[in-house]
Amino acid sequence: MNSFRVRLTLILIAMIGLAVLAAGIFMGKTYRDNHLEALQDNMIREMRLILDDMDLKQGNPDDLYAYYTNAAKHLKVITDSRVTFIRADGLVLGDSDHDPKTMDNHSTRKEVVEAKKDGVGHTTRYSDTIKENLLYVAMLDHPEDPNSDIIRLSLSLKKADESVQRIWTALLAGLLILFVLAALISYRVARGLTRPLEQITRVSKRIKNLDYKARVDVKSNDEIGELGMAINAMADSLQVQMTRIHQNERQLGTVLDNMINGVVMIDASGTIVLLNRMAEEVLGFSALDLVGHHYASAKQQYELSQIIQEALDCREHLRDEVTFYFPEERLLDLNLVPIFEDNDEFGGVLLVLQDVTAIRRLERMRSEFVANVSHELKTPVTAVKGFAETLLGGAVDDPETARSFLQIIYDESDRLNRLIGDILELSKIESRRVPLQFSPVELSSFVNKTIELMSAEAVRKQIRVSATVEEGLYVEADEDRLRQIVMNLLANGIAYTTDGGSVSIVVEPVHDPNLSLDEHGQENYEHIRIHITDTGMGIPKKDLPRIFERFYRVDKARSRSSGGTGLGLSIVKHLVELHKGTITVESRVGVGSTFTIELPVLQ
Structure with missing residues (x-):
């Protein structure tokens, strides 16, 4: 844009310069022509005065040379011009600046020819005699008689040329000053024209670089101002469209990413x-x-x-x-x-x-669950049916056999009832149709009461159950469901521990070093951890990842003999997760197992 401004400035200066130069040439030529015309008029008046005051003599040229030469020299002093007397046939009779006898015939000179034709003639030419440019004006003695004698005045143009030269000098000086002024004015004009265009160009480049907030500062209502307003309108439209596009892109990106x-x-x-x-x-x-x-x-x-x-x-x-x-x-x-x-x-x-890995896994688990449920239900039903048929076949008549068979039927029916109850319980828990009633639970009394409920089975197997719980530990939980969790784990520990073994429960807070002390100077805690450890048969390492699956048993024969349904640990895991907690297990075959539950203090 700066180069355009320079070009525009140069064009304006050139146009103004050419106009001024043309005007100067015209003025110089006009001045010179007017100056020459004024000199001619003045010389004509002087010749008329000379002719009116002087009689031109006729006769032998030899007798007239001295007369006319003296007269010419005298008149030169008066008129400050070269004076020449010419006979009608062109013979020079006298001249103020040169010997007339040596001068050529002037009958063919232009001013003489015009004077014979019009009475007065004039011309400008270089004089070989004086070696200068002269203005020649000739006049007939009797304008009505073409054959009358002629007087001619000639004036050096040196003074006229000097005047014209001075005019040219003044014109050139004025032209130079005018050029400077024209340059300043042209620059301001060009700057006034190009500055809005420069701004429009900058704004257009910013818009091209995706800066749709760029606007042209419109200060005029001319064509450039209209162009600026059009650029602003285009930028407004682009900004609205790009905002909408970016919004759609963000929405689409959010949808895709989520x-x-x-x-x-x-x-x-x-x-x-x-x-x-x-x-x-x-x-x-x-x-x-x-x-x-x-x-x-x-x-x-x-x-x-x-x-x-x-x-x-x-x-x-x-x-x-x-x-x-x-x-x-x-x-x-x-x-x-x-x-x-x-x-x-x-x-x-x-x-x-x-x-679809999880979906297919769930489908497989559902199929396995149906198969396991069918198998688990079929076992007690088959036993009940078989022993009932035996009784109907006549064994009822033997009181001892009948009593034994009826006891088996009762046990299998009780097992079937527990199995159906656990299945329904697990179904409700998995479908989250079990409403939990959260309340503060004091863990010391809670654990002691739970151990008391399990004491009969522990005493029967001579298993020692111990508890280690800090006083004043609380957790927000559903007390019934928490007791169901602990009792299931204690029951498993007792069931799978040989006679004379031990089962222990340890409850401890999980301290966070980033938390400040409470008002009693005790460390605050956000979680509690419950460890339930037994000295039982242990769980093989390969079975640890699957022990929380439904109907999964490590030792199927012992599980059935202990009356387990295979759903207890699965129920425990779901109840722990409903409390937003976690459960893990560590076990060594022949040494025992430790189940660890970690629950948040506040729900």
Whole structure:
């Protein structure tokens, strides 16, 4: 824009300079012409005065040379001009500056020819005699007689040229001053024209660089002002549109990033153009590594590349389930949907990845649960049915046998009742239809009461049950459900501990070093930890991950003989989770097991 301003300034200066130069030339020429015309008029008046005062003699030229030469020299002093007397035939009779006898015939001189024709003639030419530019004016003695004698005055143009030179000097000085003024004025004019354009250019560049808040400061209502207002209107429209686009992009990005399914968009050439956060987790690659690259660069397993290529080739909806082993083993449901543009041109495919590992696991667990429930229910029902048939077959007549069979039928019915109760209990807990009534529980008295409830079975097996609980420990919990948790774990410990063994329960606060002391100087705590340890048979390491599953038993024969349903630990785990706690187990075969429960103090 600065170069444009310079060019515009130079153009304005050149235009003004040419105009001033043309005016100066015209004024100089006009002045010179007017000056020469004034000299001619003055010389004509002087010649008329001379002719009126002087009689021109006729006769032999030799007799006239002296007369006219003296007269010419005398008149030169008066007129300050060169005076020449010329006979009608062009012979020079006298001259103030030169010997007339040596001078050429002047009948062909331009001023003489014009004088014979019009009475007065004039011209300007270089004089070979005087070696100067002269103005010649000739006049007939009798203007009505072309053959009359002629008087001629000539004046050096040196003075006239000097005057013109002075005019030219003044004109050049004025022109120079005018050039300076024109330059200043032109610069201000050009600056006034280009400054708004510069601002418009800067604003346009900022808009091009996505700065849609840039505006032109409009200060005029001319064409440039209208252009600025048009730029501002365009910027307003772009800002509104880009704000809407960015808002839509943010919304779309939020939706994609928070989807539970992975989404991958692949164009018609096989290049990945979009990858959401869940797809990154599923595929084990970041968007920076894949977006803009061919899908084959993901180096995923062959089945994924094959189904993507098949979708690009057939351009139809495809669906399949593939097991992925990187970054971890999981089962994925793949949906590939073709994308078509507004003009029905194929734009690529949209790959939706859904992790169905947990769903399939739940389906398998449901099937196993149904099978286990059927098996568990069938066992006592079969026993009841078998012994009842035996009694009906005649064993009822033997009192001792009948009593034994009826006791078995009673035990199996009781076991069946417990099994159905546990199944219903677990169903309610899993469906979260168990309302918990939270209240502060003082753990010392709570543990002692719970041990008292379990004392009969412990005494029967000569198992020592001990408790270690700090005084004043409280936890917010549903007391009945917390007792159900502890009793289940104590019952398991007693059941799987040989006679004469021991079971202990330890309750301790989990101190946080970042928390300040309470008003009694005691350390504050946010969690409590319950350890239930037995000296029983222990759990093999391979079974530890599965002991909280429904109907899973480490020793199936002993579990049935102890009357367990196989649902106790699963119920315990769900109840602990309802209290927002955790449960873990450590065990060594032949040494014993320790179950650890950690619960938040406040719900």
